[in-house]
Amino acid sequence: QVQLVESGGGSVQTGGSLRLSCAASGRRYTYHSMGWYRQTPGRQREFVAAVTFIGGDGIKYADSVKGRFTITADRLKRTTDLQMDNLTPEDTAVYYCHAEVYVGPPPNLSREANWGQGTQVTVSS
Numbered sequence: 001q002v003q004l005v006e007s008g009g010g011s012v013q014t015g016g017s018l019r020l021s022c023a024a025s026g027r028r029y030t031y032h033s034m035g036w037y038r039q040t041p042g043r044q045r046e047f048v049a050a051v052t053f054i055g056g057d058g059i060k061y062a063d064s065v066k067g068r069f070t071i072t073a074d075r076l077k078r079t080t081d082l083q084m085d086n087l088t089p090e091d092t093a094v095y096y097c098h099a100e101v102y103v104g105p106p107p108n109l110s111r112e113a114n115w116g117q118g119t120q121v122t123v124s125s
Helices: none
Strands: 002-007 008-012 019-028 030-038 047-054 059-061 069-074 079-084 094-101 111-115 121-123
Touching: 002 094, 008 030, 019 030, 019 094, 019 121, 030 059, 030 069, 030 079, 047 079, 059 069, 079 094
Parallel strands: 008 121
Antiparallel strands: 002 019, 019 079, 030 047, 030 094, 047 059, 069 079, 094 111, 094 121
16 A cells, blocks of 8 residues: 655735655555646646656646646655645645556556545735
């Protein structure tokens, strides 16, 4: 099993910055990717940013955060950070760390998704 623990959420005013961090622990798997999603009440969880370690996708961002958010991740340390700048009230949400790992006996590997408990980010106008 993989445990993901987020930290760094909080409250800021419009235009402010926050940095979220996520650290994985537990059994050591090969990681396919790590990233961040967010969710507001009554809405589906939405993709924010991710780093793909294996494969050609690299770093991806949701259009709504491009140019404002920066994701970093370390596959060996099993950590990911999300630097959020120029925040707006529309960024208010619970932010979840996400990691996909390879499970199963080779060559029949599959990818398993894991989630953190979430950390609240609130941006006031």
